[in-house]
Amino acid sequence: MTMNKKFSVARTYGKALFTEATQLNMINEIYQELLQLREVYHEVPDLGDILSDDRLSIFEKVNIVKDLENSFSDTLAKFIHTVYDYGRMNEMLDIIDEYEHLYYDQFGIIVVNVTTAVALSLEQRHDLEKRLAKQFHANKVVLRPKLDPSIMGGMIVESEHRIIDQSVRTELNNIHAKLLA
Template sequence: MALSREEIAARYGTALFGYAEDVHNLDAIHAELNELAIALKENPKFVATLSDPILNCKDKEALLTSVERDLSEEVQNFLNMLLDYNRFDVVIEIIAFFNQLYNKAKGVASGTVTTSYQLSSDELSRLSDGYAKKYHLSSVRLENEVDPSIIGGAVLQVGDIVIDGSVKHRLTKIRRQLIDKK
């Protein structure tokens, strides 16, 4: 049975994360992979070329070698392994899964806060710091989304946790309570 892209990303990302921990180079590999992911997203034809089953293996290796010479030995070995096992088409998903494991290990979370108006950077920072402190995280990266329909307040979502402090939500709860009392 064939593995899904998510399963492949989870297996390879977990293996890479474990390897990075074993060689005590987690932070450097993380930083390098993030730069690599940006470059690969900007150049999708590169991934498509290295994933092309018609292209000769030697040509793929030569192309990869010309690009990876500035990368660490660990990342080079990882990329060569993906090429050898015909998994280069999933490289961006693997890096994303690696980043999830990295963020979890470092106590870093990310999410969105939806408000009726654009928050200032100071407000966003205070909200991030408060959430991180409450949930014992080292940091939280929040992005602000504006939705005037929530009327006021905020809806904060980080991972599976949703804190709905919007006026719209409160009005809905009051409405339900009034209807239930009839």
């Protein structure tokens, strides 16, 4: 399956679930359950492939799906069953990502990738989240930290096609370029 078709399928299913959750006033509850389902997929990375494997009997597959369904609300259980019926269990992580994207849009949440030379303390993270939420006009910021000692200090912030590079490495490169000019 091509990447575009895969994302189109994930988008369709994610949007359908989000629409259903909105109508039932369960947007947050379903999101929390999807986070749990994502964890299941991370713990058993081949789950989608297992449920698509012809070597497994239908009875075995149905039992696995029923175990999954029993862990969640009726709404999500029915959704999981539909995804299974249409042979899309191996695309569940992409579907969850699409729902999360819609959830973040709904509540003004943005994801910010932050690269630093050393790990940020919890206090620094909270302070940075507040400052970035204000700067990006968001209700909330979800930080995705990354360590890169080569930046030497400072940080690089990336979000929504914007990059703010306040790293020591970039500052030194800029000074070097000015000296050579």
